[in-house]
Amino acid sequence: MTRPIALVTGASSGIGAELAHKLDARGYQVVLVARSQPALERLAAELHDAIVVVADLSSPDGRQVVTEAVPVVDLLVNNAGFGAYGELISLPEAQMVEMVEVNCTALVALTAHYLPQLVERRRGAVLNVASTAAFQAGPTMAVYFATKAFVLSFTEAVAEEVRSTPVVVTAFCPGAFSSGFQARAQLEESKLVKGRSLPSAAAMADAALKALDAKKVVAIPGLVNKVGAHGTRFVPRAVLRRAVAYVQAEA
Ligand SMILES: NC(=O)c1ccc[n+]([C@@H]2O[C@H](COP(=O)([O-])OP(=O)(O)OC[C@H]3O[C@@H](n4cnc5c(N)ncnc54)[C@H](OP(=O)(O)O)[C@@H]3O)[C@@H](O)[C@H]2O)c1
Numbered sequence: 061m062t063r064p065i066a067l068v069t070g071a072s073s074g075i076g077a078e079l080a081h082k083l084d085a086r087g088y089q090v091v092l093v094a095r096s097q098p099a100l101e102r103l104a105a106e107l108h109d110a111i112v113v114v115a116d117l118s119s120p121d122g123r124q125v126v127t128e129a130v131p132v133v134d135l136l137v138n139n140a141g142f143g144a145y146g147e148l149i150s151l152p153e154a155q156m157v158e159m160v161e162v163n164c165t166a167l168v169a170l171t172a173h174y175l176p177q178l179v180e181r182r183r184g185a186v187l188n189v190a191s192t193a194a195f196q197a198g199p200t201m202a203v204y205f206a207t208k209a210f211v212l213s214f215t216e217a218v219a220e221e222v223r224s225t226p227v228v229v230t231a232f233c234p235g236a237f238s239s240g241f242q243a244r245a246q247l248e249e250s251k252l253v254k255g256r257s258l259p260s261a262a263a264m265a266d267a268a269l270k271a272l273d274a275k276k277v278v279a280i281p282g283l284v285n286k287v288g289a290h291g292t293r294f295v296p297r298a299v300l301r302r303a304v305a306y307v308q309a310e311a
Contacts, residue, residue, distance in 0.1 A: 062089075063087055063088060063089040063109075064087070064088050064089070064134035064135065064184075065088065065089050065090075065091060065130065065132065065133045065134050065135070066083040066088035066089070066090050066091065066133065066134065066135040066136075066137065067090075067091040067093065067126070067130055067133045067135070067136050067137065067170075067174075068080050068083065068090060068091065068092060068093065068137040068139060069093045069094070069117060069126075069137065069138055069139050069140035069166065069170070070093070070094055070139040070140030070141060070189075071090075071092035071093055071094055071100060071103065071139075072092070072094035072095070072096040072099035072100050072103070073094075073096075073099060073239060073240045074239030074240050074241060074261045075139060075189065075234075075237070075239060075261040075264050075265050075268070076094070076137070076139040076140065077099075077103055077261070078261045078262045078264070078265035079137055079139065079265045079268065079269070080092055080103060080107065080110070081103075081106070081107070081265075082265050082266070082269055083135070083137075083269075084107040084108055084110065086269075088134070088135065089108070089109055089110070089111070090107055090110045090111070091110070091111045091113060091129075091130050091133070092104055092110055092111065092112050092113065093113045093115055093117070093126055093140070094114070094115075094140065095114060095115070095116050097112070097114045100112045100114065111129070111130065113125065113126055113129045113130065117140050117161070117162050117166035118158045118161040118162045118166070119161070120169075122166075123165075123166055123169045123170065126170065127170070127173045127174075132174075132177060133174050133184070134178075134183070134184045134185075135184055135185050135186075135187070136170060136171065136174045136175075136178075136184075136185075136186045136187070137186075137187045137189070138166070138167040138170055138171065138186070138187070138188045138189065138211075139187075139189040140162055140163075140166065141162060141163040141189065141207070142159060142162060142163070142204075142241065142244050142245065143159070143201055143204035143241065143244070143245035143247070144156070144159065144201070144203070144204065144245055144246065145200060145201055145245050145246045145247045145250060145308075146200060146246070147199075147200060147202075148202050148203070151203075156203045159203050159204060159207060160203065160207060163204070163207035163208070163210075163211065164207050164210045164211065164214075167188060167211060167214070168214065171186055171188070171214075171218065174186070175218070175222070175227070175229075178227045179222055179225050179227055182225060182226050182227070183226055183227065184227055184228075185227060185228040185229070185230065185272055186215075186218075186227075186228070186229045186230070187230050187232060187268060187271075187272050188211050188214075188215045188229075188230065188231050188232070189211075189232050189234075189268070190208045190211040190212045190215065190231045190232065190233045191208040191211075191233055191234060191235075192233050192234065192235045192280065192285050192288060192289050193205040193208040193209075194208040194209045194211060194212035194231075194233055194289075195209075195212075195233075195288075195289040195292045196292045196297075196300050196301065196304055197297075197300070197301045197304065198304055198308065199301060199304055199305035199308060200250070200305065200308040200309070201245070201247075201308060204245070205304075208233075211231060212231050212233065212278065215229060215230070215231035215277070215278075216231060216277055216278060219231075219277040220277075228272060228275045229277065230268075230271055230272050230275075230276055230277060230278075230279060231277065231278050231279070232267070232268040232271055232272075232279050232281075233278065233279065233280045233281075233285070233289065234259075234264050234267070234268075234280075234281055234282075234285070235281075235282060235284070235285040235288070236252055236253055236256070236258050237258050237259045237260065237261055237263070237264045238258040238259065238260055238261060239261045249310045249311060250308050250309065250310060250311065251306075251307055251308070251309055251310070251311045252307055252308055254310075254311040255311065259281075259282070264281065267279070267281035268281075
């Protein structure tokens with residue numbers, strides 16, 4: 061019997077690698093997408109007949125490599141993403157554009173490619189990894205927070221469009237958790253993470269799959285994160301952005 065296919069972007073580390081393990085255990089044939097070929101191959105060796113697709117999702121060519129290698133999927137996990145810590149005026153323009161390409165454009169392109177077939181077959185799901193960053197503006201991570209607001213808005217809208225079908229579309233919005241993210245974003249000196257013990261990527265992967273099983277459109281793991289995210293609606297925006305600037309500042 062053929063196994064359903066789950067395509068996971070950003071599978072070379074962090075929550076993506078954990079999701080790949082858990083989806084493999086659930087009986088999916090997992091497609092592992094990222095740029096780091098050795099890490100993907102090491103992971104594939106631990107799974108049953110996983111498929112490795114080495115692709116840079118910041119370019120249209122890289123996105124095409126993915127859709128040509130694997131034209132049909134049952135579950136799409138748009139997880140690849142990165143952030144960068146610092147004021148916009150101190151960060152490279154090319155890196156900011158690349159962040160929008162990976163965090164937003166690739167997620168839209170892959171969803172637009174695979175969703176029609178899921179709706180046509182009346183089964184399957186799309187899991188988009190957003191963040192609690194989606195709920196407010198983020199001074200010192202302006203582009204990153206804006207990309208996650210985009211992911212949340214886009215996912216909610218598409219979920220509503222397919223509501224009358226059996227296809228599930230979920231935005232998973234974790235707070236900070238332990239992964240390669242902090243080092244890549246150079247966030248380690250910020251009050252947001254310095255000295256804090258963060259939840260594991262494996263625990264977040266469990267929470268993401270639980271949200272998908274429950275067919276949630278928006279899932280925020282953890283009580284503090286839930287209160288924080290929903291609480292933003294009751295705080296004046298000027299106060300909120302000042303508070304985020306304080307929390308994001310160096311410890
Ligand atoms: N960790 C947190 O605190 C946190 C909190 C909320 C949300 N998130 C979100 O969780 C998701 C996963 O991040 P993580 O925390 O697991 O971090 P991570 O360990 O750094 O993993 C990021 C993944 O994205 C892939 N990626 C980055 N740029 C790529 C590109 N151009 N093309 C293809 N793949 C690319 C990386 O693979 P390669 O480098 O091999 O390409 C890696 O597999 C991200 O969307 C992030 O925004 C993280």
